[in-house]
Amino acid sequence: MSVDITSTFTGIKFPNPFLLSSAPPTESESNIVRAFEAGWGGVVTKTIGLHPVVNVYGAKAKFMRTSIDTAQVSMKKRPDAALHSSWNWELISDKTLDWWQPRIRRIKDGFPDRVLIASIMAGSGNDKELGHWQTLAKACQEAGADGLELNFSCPHMDRKDMGSNIGKDQGLCSVVTEAVKEVSTIPVWCKLTPATADIVVEAAACFRGGADAIVSSNTFPSLPVIDPETLEFEINVDGRVSSGGLGGPAILPMALAKMAQLTKAFPDKSFSGIGGISDLSQALSYFLLGCGTVQVCTAAMLDHAIGPNVIKKLNQQYRDFLEKQEAQGWHQLEDFRGLRRDRVVLQSEIRRPEAAEYNAGYEGVEGYAAPV
Numbered sequence: 001m002s003v004d005i006t007s008t009f010t011g012i013k014f015p016n017p018f019l020l021s022s023a024p025p026t027e028s029e030s031n032i033v034r035a036f037e038a039g040w041g042g043v044v045t046k047t048i049g050l051h052p053v054v055n056v057y058g059a060k061a062k063f064m065r066t067s068i069d070t071a072q073v074s075m076k077k078r079p080d081a082a083l084h085s086s087w088n089w090e091l092i093s094d095k096t097l098d099w100w101q102p103r104i105r106r107i108k109d110g111f112p113d114r115v116l117i118a119s120i121m122a123g124s125g126n127d128k129e130l131g132h133w134q135t136l137a138k139a140c141q142e143a144g145a146d147g148l149e150l151n152f153s154c155p156h157m158d159r160k161d162m163g164s165n166i167g168k169d170q171g172l173c174s175v176v177t178e179a180v181k182e183v184s185t186i187p188v189w190c191k192l193t194p195a196t197a198d199i200v201v202e203a204a205a206c207f208r209g210g211a212d213a214i215v216s217s218n219t220f221p222s223l224p225v226i227d228p229e230t231l232e233f234e235i236n237v238d239g240r241v242s243s244g245g246l247g248g249p250a251i252l253p254m255a256l257a258k259m260a261q262l263t264k265a266f267p268d269k270s271f272s273g274i275g276g277i278s279d280l281s282q283a284l285s286y287f288l289l290g291c292g293t294v295q296v297c298t299a300a301m302l303d304h305a306i307g308p309n310v311i312k313k314l315n316q317q318y319r320d321f322l323e324k325q326e327a328q329g330w331h332q333l334e335d336f337r338g339l340r341r342d343r344v345v346l347q348s349e350i351r352r353p354e355a356a357e358y359n360a361g362y363e364g365v366e367g368y369a370a371p372v
């Protein structure tokens with residue numbers, strides 16, 4: 001039996017489990033076509049909405065680097081600095097649904113075996129807004145999208161009924177998911193914000209609404225640093241800044257922690273992992289925690305806008321990995337997916353030299369002799 005890098009996730013067959021996430025790499029037809037030609041198994045389109053979108057002046061995204069000698073994190077370009085993260089305050093696609101529809105159709109006609117997931121977003125405060133979700137869902141599905149990703153996670157929305165403000169409210173998570181499921185014939189994934197106390201609560205609400213998968217993480221809320229020379233934020237408009245999203249290598253361990261919470265709480269459900277992936281080493285962490293696909297943004301943005309070298313390396317490393325593991329009977333993702341999920345345990349379950357005296361950090365009960 002030879003190795004098989006295909007993957008079936010929420011009923012959709014992927015040529016490989018590597019997707020471009022919803023972001024600039026998937027903001028146009030030409031980018032998505034280039035991505036498929038380069039070998040990506042799937043793409044999630046830049047989020048499509050019906051409300052007005054006007055981005056701020058100037059740069060919408062920048063990269064932070066850290067110098068090896070001082071560990072200083074800064075957006076300033078300098079030699080010998082390693083990538084730390086991406087920072088962005090970009091809104092969703094500024095193209096209309098009418099612009100997207102024929103393009104989704106053309107892309108799917110040209111690449112029937114590649115997967116196109118349409119990311120969508122609307123408000124949630126009333127029936128009219130829930131109707132917007134249904135309009136978006138029906139339009140993308142009629143255009144040929146293979147699945148829908150509901151954006152409950154954009155970190156820079158002022159509207160209380162949109163983006164991560166939906167992902168912070170379990171009631172809204174289930175109501176919106178249910179409204180989309182009512183009209184959809186294709187799988188529905190919910191992309192949650194990492195900016196909540198217990199992501200398991202919102203995931204449970206999405207599953208109650210009928211979600212087929214949970215996607216995590218979007219970027220983490222963050223600010224750019226203040227330049228010690230000018231005393232201004234490194235990215236600002238008229239000296240002002242607002243909260244933006246952190247992505248890339250810096251968020252990998254935090255995104256993994258969110259994913260472990262999710263896959264441990266729902267071992268039989270489907271999860272797509274995002275955050276800090278640039279090669280197989282990071283993707284494996286997500287697979288071993290239980291993810292059936294992974295998505296990439298920052299690393300692809302830095303590699304010719306759509307990551308041709310990133311996907312080439314991912315596919316090659318994945319093939320090599322499976323070939324190496326064939327001796328122990330692994331041929332495909334399902335043979336090892338989730339293998340390390342149960343290794344994430346409570347502190348008190350970790351072995352320690354003086355276990356008897358630890359008592360999970362609690363003091364012994366006063367007045368009683370210790371049992372012998």
Ligand SMILES: Cc1cc2nc3c(=O)[nH]c(=O)nc-3n(C[C@H](O)[C@H](O)[C@H](O)COP(=O)(O)O)c2cc1C
Binds near residue numbers: 060277
């Ligand atoms: C400039 C930029 C724009 C983004 N726009 C969207 C978006 O429209 N919809 C969405 O769901 N996520 C969006 N994201 C988040 C990414 O899809 C991804 O979840 C995040 O960057 C973490 O992945 P990474 O560590 O590979 O960058 C955006 C990220 C960046 C950097």
